[in-house]
Amino acid sequence: MKEQMIDKAIQVLDRNFQDGGFTIPSKGLYPFQWKWDSGFIALGFAHYDISKAKKEVETILDAQWENGFIPHIVFHNDSDTYFPGPNFHKSNLHPLASKKYRSTGMTQPPVFGFILERLYEIAKNKEDMMNFIKKQIDKVYENHVYFYENRDLNNDGLVYIYHNWESGTDNSPLWDDIWETMNPPEYTFERRDTSHVDASQRPSKREYDHYLHIIEIAKEHNYDDAKIAELSPFLVLDPLFNSVLIRSNESLIRLYESIGNNEEKVDYLKQNQLKSVQSLNSKLFHKDLGAYVHFDLRNNRQIPYICSSSFAPLYSSAPTRLIAESLAKTMLEKFGDAGRYLCASFDPTHEKFNPKKYWRGPVWINMNWILYHGLKRHGFYDLASRIKSDSLELIEKNGFFEYFDSRQSNPDADSNGYGGNNFSWTAALLIDFLK
Ligand code: 9WN
Numbered sequence: 001m002k003e004q005m006i007d008k009a010i011q012v013l014d015r016n017f018q019d020g021g022f023t024i025p026s027k028g029l030y031p032f033q034w035k036w037d038s039g040f041i042a043l044g045f046a047h048y049d050i051s052k053a054k055k056e057v058e059t060i061l062d063a064q065w066e067n068g069f070i071p072h073i074v075f076h077n078d079s080d081t082y083f084p085g086p087n088f089h090k091s092n093l094h095p096l097a098s099k100k101y102r103s104t105g106m107t108q109p110p111v112f113g114f115i116l117e118r119l120y121e122i123a124k125n126k127e128d129m130m131n132f133i134k135k136q137i138d139k140v141y142e143n144h145v146y147f148y149e150n151r152d153l154n155n156d157g158l159v160y161i162y163h164n165w166e167s168g169t170d171n172s173p174l175w176d177d178i179w180e181t182m183n184p185p186e187y188t189f190e191r192r193d194t195s196h197v198d199a200s201q202r203p204s205k206r207e208y209d210h211y212l213h214i215i216e217i218a219k220e221h222n223y224d225d226a227k228i229a230e231l232s233p234f235l236v237l238d239p240l241f242n243s244v245l246i247r248s249n250e251s252l253i254r255l256y257e258s259i260g261n262n263e264e265k266v267d268y269l270k271q272n273q274l275k276s277v278q279s280l281n282s283k284l285f286h287k288d289l290g291a292y293v294h295f296d297l298r299n300n301r302q303i304p305y306i307c308s309s310s311f312a313p314l315y316s317s318a319p320t321r322l323i324a325e326s327l328a329k330t331m332l333e334k335f336g337d338a339g340r341y342l343c344a345s346f347d348p349t350h351e352k353f354n355p356k357k358y359w360r361g362p363v364w365i366n367m368n369w370i371l372y373h374g375l376k377r378h379g380f381y382d383l384a385s386r387i388k389s390d391s392l393e394l395i396e397k398n399g400f401f402e403y404f405d406s407r408q409s410n411p412d413a414d415s416n417g418y419g420g421n422n423f424s425w426t427a428a429l430l431i432d433f434l435k
Helices: 002-016 035-046 050-062 112-122 126-150 173-180 205-220 225-231 239-259 263-284 308-315 321-335 365-377 381-398 424-434
Strands: 073-075 294-296 301-303
Touching (some): 002 381, 035 112, 050 112, 112 239, 126 239, 173 294, 308 321, 365 424
8 A cells, every 4th residue: 555655646746747847736726836845845756766856956946036035936937827927926026036037026934954954864875965965055044044134023033924825824714814904905817726626625816815915015115025024914923934944944054064164154043043942932832822823013913823833833943841742732632633634724623714725724734744743853752643644544545635624524525635636745745754
């Protein structure tokens, strides 16, 4: 069974790999290269085709802007199956944008520090992989510098996101209260996602109006960071984004130390790391909820909901023993009912939970991968092994879907698999789980 699943996953990845040296997340639905997808995808390739793994990372990092920014989508090719495309985003408005590639003017979680380190662990030829890392690592470092120098508004080591698409958890109920503070125009546009996927499993038209409006504001100011920080109606500290940054810092520090002669960079990362960890715990850990929460900087208030991102700091060194125990307890009590697969993307005990709708409840395999490694790191072996076996069972029973219903007996559908099929990171991370 294991070998069969790996073979199928390899087929998914190989079919999604494109001539330009990058992999689409899912045919039709997502026809370009996405930043954090690309990192997870590289891990899958690394187990059977190291040159594709390297190519994937090299290609996304090649789209870096002169200020260190790495965009969330790189439009290598034209495609009319996705909206909004390059003509909407217009990354060239920013004076330091890549001259080589069209892209968006927003980013996604900074996964590449830990991706480089994991590639090194997987690679059989360590010397060859270290040479590759030496060529790429400064780009990842510059990306972290970009975050700390441009997005750390309070100089406390926590960086903001200015769009829900930057979080990776697009239509989470987390953002509902922010949408209440906005009143965007009713844009006229043609959605493409709902021609690939059942509209009831995707964000609503009104949600899209908000998404587009934030981008229009950023575009009016040529994607200038300072202006965005001043004017964007969406400005959030996200525990997932920040703990991924912290975890990637850790990897960069270890890699630079083993490369040698990079003391300044190591010092810079260590200083910021310390601040990030302290602030993550003091500002984003919510004691009563027993979980990390998001903070709405624009409206100066906590967003007191628990979602899968609330547990992501486990993947980093940030949680103290007490915090880690509290996270594991909350996960088990609220998300871990018998009869439910781990880990729903939103609190299943909350009235806003929706088991079928995108980031409002379904299980996502990339989040499960992060949580699996996080739980293991902090010594919660049973919970870690449950999250891994739940992930594998969901894929084996339903296929390589984008997201899955967490209810083991699902009264509403024959399959627990929703969204795009033959989804790249689902395939890639299954391989990484099984190898
Ligand atoms: C917008 C590609 C991406 C993922 C995100 C996921 C979804 C895009 C969309 O697909 O977002 O970036 O159009 O819905 O939410 O995490 O990277 O797989």
